[in-house]
Amino acid sequence: MPVISLTVNGNPVTADVEPRWLLSRLLRDHLGLTGTHVGCDTSQCGACVIHVDGKPVKSCAMLAAQADGAQITTIEGLAQKGKLHPMQEAFRDNHALQCGFCTPGMVMMSVALATEQPDLDEPAVRKGLEGNLCRCTGYQNIINAVMVGAKAMRG
């Protein structure tokens, strides 16, 4: 079994993984970081989006072994010293979730969009969230939240 070393939410991790383990499985079952949700398991819903070396990827479409040496951030790594990330605050303030299942992936993708596109506008938010499915809210409040969160991130 490959032994991999990586950084997860700032903490060094060494793990003995089976080649067939998905990164989502390492995070959830081995490291107990169950904030990363597995919604569809067919790589379409985006609930499992995390950041690998700063970029959003679907952790159910990447092998754990491929994360050797990577810097990983999950939804648990966003809040700092008990204070929610501005994007998390925006989701809460704008009622951008109902059941909450898609929310970790939505927030992780939205943080990446706002980081990569400082001038993020609404069409770009809609395009950027194409790979994140919500089956409750109808998206409008999510879009509203991302616009507010992106503005807060710009300071």
Next chain:
Amino acid sequence: MYEFEYHQPKSLEEATKLFADADDPQFMAGGQTIIPVMKQRLAMPSDIIDLGKISDLQGISVDGGALTIGAMTHHNEVAGSDEVRKAIPALAELASHIGDPAVRNRGTIGGSIANNDPAADYPAALVALGATVQTTSREIAAEDFFTAMFETALDEGEMIVNVTFPAPEKAAYEKFPNPASRYATTGVFVAKTGESVRVAVTGAGACVFRQIDFEKALLGDFSPSALDGLTVSTDGLNSDLHASAEYRANLISVLAKRAVKHAG
């Protein structure tokens, strides 16, 4: 997923040897198709040979009028590359609409064309632009590369190293995406280079193909109206729950006109 051995070679030579020594090996590029396929237990390779750490497969370069993209270049890198945007903006635009942002951060041009999904975007660009696929053993013209549904001219153990695109005078890609997958229900890439016009269609048939009658009409008059009155045969076009063959035939006309207009 069935069990397999995982390898992460650092060179093409090492990858070639690993492939030769394994029972039923599978190369993996970005993994955005093979991992879901393995999860569904539709494939059970004995060995996965991950090409992600081979530096020879990385990078984008421009030499004269030609753009070369390494096989392991991610879609987001192509979409965001100043070199691509300058040389062939239509190609950057195409890459920016593949899948979704998370898929584009992992998926690669080499993986996409080696898989030759009939609804993938890149095959249309390669055929319309007259690209050349450099493999570990030879150069293959794009038209000879895509042979049938999910099939290419690649031999066992042969790897794509890079793809070279001659820069066209004008080009554009238009697609009608499946709203769930963003794969092309139908996509049309139009390219004009000197005295040649090529129209390549993806998503409509079993494999990318050229719409020769459109090319002839556009050669004399590169404008959307040049395609007025031309109808597309439904022979060989896909008919499925997403669209009938008739619908796809109409999309080919509509998207080709939009692409010509967009190309300017």
